[in-house]
Amino acid sequence: MSGDLAARQAELVAALVAGGPLPPGFAPAPVEAARRALLRKRAADVARHWPLLAAGLGAHWPATFTAWADGRPSNGSLRDGWDLARELRDRGTLPPLGAEELAAREVASRYDGHRPPRPRLMPAVARAGGAVAAQFAGRVRLLRPAPR
Amino acid sequence: MSGPSGVGIGWRPEIAGFVAGLPGLRFVEVVAEAVAPAGPLPDGLAELRGRGVDVVPHGVRLSLGGAEPVDPARVAHLAAVAAALDAPLVSEHIAFVRAGGLEAGHLLPLPRSREAVAAVVANVRRTQAELPVPLALEPIAALFDWPDDELDEADFLTEILDATGALLLLDVANVHANARNRGGEPTALLDRLPLERIAYAHVAGGAEHGGFYHDTHTDPVPAAVLDLVRELCQRRRPPALLLERDGHYPPAAELRAELDALAAASGHPAVT
């Protein structure tokens, strides 16, 4: 019996965060409202961890994040913001503030996109969208701001 | 019982300076997952403890309502936080937050079924066995119901509380939200809940959005929620009530006014 509950809980979570189908019997409108509320909440959480990225996108932040996060389960706000910033960088749409924040993060921690970021022990230089940051003994300095 | 008393506020690093400046404050709540019990306490919490302010760890990610057993590491963390804060009790939700390897990032409702009651009761017992202090359970606000509810909300909660001996953390804003979104009379639920088991109550703000009332914790407390606080206190006043605010923090004067309104509605002394 508890296998049944487990499977149905998994179906519901998948429908809410991973683009899964609505499990049978649920009212579509309230579940959809919960799904949208969850995306808004994630956007606010990620903005707290990536304040410059969010500020750089300004009024476009909620829509940009929501479009990216829709159907993509969360790996935590830190990694979600990181993945989004990298994708925007690759698309060439990362705002300067976001580029500087990403460069500072890349230089402070090593993140392979799959496992949680780990602080770098060695000095490093990183660039993102034209911004260059350097890290020595855990202290991060922006060497060159992103072009504006 | 030496639980929390009076009007309190959810301690968050963002408003630590505001909370520290409340002269009459006797209890706060801290998100348990935000405290590292091995290290030093966050700035400000240690000072509050030094002043004799009770700090109640409030778990949000234990997933007591999950069909799988609770993660022992998360239970151990909650217990360690309770010990580090010398807390009078801890609280968690009657909800699940993950399933099938996915994090919902949200407190999700359970079906009000015997099977779900059994799952919650088993997890609560597992948790209670490791905790050094009593556990209070908080019913959540949800926008939707499961299709196969066997019990109503009051019976569902009462069965869980009776089977586990847990205390009740009643969120007045959630009662308002559920009645508003899922139908029913909020005072009718108050009439049927075991109010004598309430350790403390939550009060929070919310907003209408797309035809639903969202319990956002980032908006002002609506008058309807304060009215419901009065209704609750007329029936049986909880020993303590706590204001939850999690973002879009207003100017200090507004936050103080909300605390004062909560004190006035409940008859507890003002803390500002």
Place this chain on the structure above:
Amino acid sequence: MTPSDTWGIPGPVFLRWYLLLAVVLVIGAIVYRRRMLAGTPVTDHGALGPQQVAYLNGGDQLAVWATLGALRHAGAVGVRPDRRLTTGGPLPAGATPLDQAVHHAASRGLRTRDLAADEWVRRALDELRDGLVRRGLALDQERRRTLRGGALLIGFLLAIGVVRAISGLLNDRPTGWLLLSLFPLGLAFLLLNRVPWRTRAATAALNDMRRRHAWLRPAASPAYATYGATDVALGVALFGTATLWTMDPGFAEQAEIQRQAMGNVGGASSGTSCGGGASTCGGGSSCGGGGGCGGGGCGG
């Protein structure tokens, strides 16, 4: 044939007098410096305004940034697309002379980097410093010159020793002990040549205030809307311009506010652990997958 003594003074005799003089000078300079830098302890912390704290922590420039932070929070200044400042509203009540000067500079469309050189601002900063000198927290130019004078005497002695050692080497005389004594003397010269602009009492007051106002650390994402303009200024004063970047990144960027080391703004280093201190997750949100409350629809 034995080479004659350098300058006609035998090595051991010179060394004895040289070392004696060096010890007397260094000890004298240290004692004098300790007395000069002691300052007057701050007993009432409320008596120090944010601008004074900012000056003590980071001199003229930080005092200007702190002022700008408070004025921005109060909506009294803004920035135009061409990066020049502008006024956004009247001065808040209780404005200090520095507030007035910066507000006035903003009304004339100055850029932030030119603020500290503006004549009105300059005058307000001098006034600020003079007040701190009178209170025994900052050092005036005269006192700093006097302290440098002590270092200068030691430098002079150092120069004599170096010349003597070189001539000794050229004369093929033993110079080992003299050379050896030049190193500590050189070190003492370098250390004493650095004259701070604040007294030890001021440093102690700053450390104490940083501890008491730890909640203003930018890493805690302080709710500046709740705290108010004075606390914003104090945040800049104690924890630097990261406060401005945290409070209003758009303004900070447009107005070209100086960047601090970007550090771990926002808790980048927290990884999966949701540890306390700098990387706590406000409102029980998010570390490692979300949960708890925040944007819309919470139910906890």
